Amino acid sequence: QKEVEQDPGPLSVPEGAIVSLNCTYSNSAFQYFMWYRQYSRKGPELLMYTYSSGNKEDGRFTAQVDKSSKYISLFIRDSQPSDSATYLCAMRGGSARQLTFGSGTQLTVLP
């Protein structure tokens, strides 16, 4: 079983929809949670960073962490075609400094 599970999609939504992306994890040592956006054939771009449980909002993006359930989410409001990309969750904790990634969810926002 992978340490981080993420539904690979693909997920297709109409422009303006609310998008919900999720990851579950098994390592209770994880404390730092990140969401990256990766356009085709590009490097990942950091979108959101959250420490421990709680919510964090940045513009149209909201990240939620529920450590009790080992579940994290990214919500995108008023989705735009430019949001079409692969979204990767990543996390780290304990003595490990490197990130452990989910497999990524491919999102397409249709105009």
Added chain:
Amino acid sequence: EAGVTQSPTHLIKTRGQQATLRCSPISGHTSVYWYQQALGLGLQFLLWYDEGEERNRGNFPPRFSGRQFPNYSSELNVNALELEDSALYLCASIFRGYEQYFGPGTRLTVT
């Protein structure tokens, strides 16, 4: 502020050859992480360098190696290339926080 840079953008090698990939971190960042993103496997941690020293390595064979120079730039070497080494190799840098910032990657193709 310039981001993480990587060179070359693309690299084509034949099986058995050696590949050298380079990374320059964000100015002031002292840690460099290398990840491999192979098709269908997601991002996997390769190596971590900090202050010129290798601090940790992922579950990869010893033919994957590297170094970090006094200016904190880094080099990844892959010896005895195999077909399955074909992937996007990503470098990320970090200062003292927890957010890792990625470069655009080097796409290595082994034929």
